[in-house]
Amino acid sequence: MQHDIKGENYYYSEQQKGIDRRTKDLVIGRCFEFLRGPSVLDLGFVDDCWTAPSLARGWQVDIVEGSKRHVDAALDYYHGNANVTIHHAMFExxxxxxxxxxxxxxxxxxxxxxxxxxxxxxxxxxxxGGRLIVTVPNSYSLHRRIGTLLGMEAHPGDANSRDIEVGNLRNYDRYLLRSELRSAGYNIIELRGCFLKPLSSKQMNDWSDELLSAFLEIGDELEDYAWFLYAVCE
Known part of the structure; x- marks a missing residue:
């Protein structure tokens, strides 16, 4: 069982809890209309971005998390909540x-x-009739393409400094995500790009909610350049 994690300096940082959480909430908002209750399994926990809105609908949530640090955070969030069960285990x-x-x-x-x-x-x-919701960052997002042109990586899909810090094993585009889901036998209902991210998180830190919402909307017109991909499967 995993007791420590990579990305120690990132998780629970001002950036992770600030601009990255704000933009991730926009992606989650797009996905949530496809979720079905009343029983939900949330794979992974850093904060309550998926669990809280599920509980607000009166659903029951099981959380699976391999990091003791994240498990402790979940236990602190939901201590005494009978609708949340937390499992300390690796996903696999x-x-x-x-x-x-x-x-x-x-x-x-x-x-x-x-x-x-x-x-x-x-x-x-x-x-x-149950559904799987998958989200992954898009390796061909606008800000990764720009980073490549600036010489930060040789290719948009190459591991950047954040990928290395948090221990990512691979990066996804919509073709790889579609291929893996189909190979696993899923019927893909939706596979979309969401939220146009033009700059690094640090450069967007002080953006207003209105500006972030505008980049959420423009992302619908430029899905191959969007920050995140989400898939809805049965």
């Missing part, structure tokens, strides 16, 4: 004793050594 080793209306894989596939076999296992965790 988790064996649920129930099936779920929805499984959320929010930016976790990059950390899975063998994503297709893992995705096949997740199918067995879904109730009939």
């Amino acid at each position: 080793q988790f064996c649920p004793n129930r099936e779920y209306s929805s499984v959320i894989a929010g930016d976790v596939l990059r950390y899975i050594k063998e994503p297709v076999p893992f995705l096949k296992r997740v199918r067995d965790w879904l109730l009939p």
Whole structure:
């Protein structure tokens, strides 16, 4: 079982809890209309970005997390909440004793050594008609393309400093994500790009909510350049 994590300086930092959380909430807002309750499995926990809105709908949430630091944070968030169950386990080793209306894989596939076999296992965790929601950063996002032109990486899909810091194993574009989901046997209902990110998080730190919302909307016109990809599958 994992007891420590990479990215120690990033998680719970001002950037992670600030601009990155604000922009991620916009992506989650796009996904949430596709979620089904009342039972939800949330793979991974740093903060309550997926769990809180699920609880607000009156749903029950199971959280799976391999990092003791993140587990402790989840226990602190939801101490005494009967609608939340927290499992300290690696994703690949988790064996649920129930099936779920929805499984959320929010930016976790990059950390899975063998994503297709893992995705096949997740199918067995879904109730009939249940849904898998997957989100991953888009390796061809506008800010990564610009970084490549500035010589920061040789290719937009190459690991940047943040990828290395948090231990990402791979980066995704929509073609790789589609291929893995189909190989795992899923029917893809939606596969979209979301939120145009033109600059680094640090450069966007003081942007207003109105400006961020504008880049969310313009991202709908430029999905191949968007910051995140999300897939809705059955």
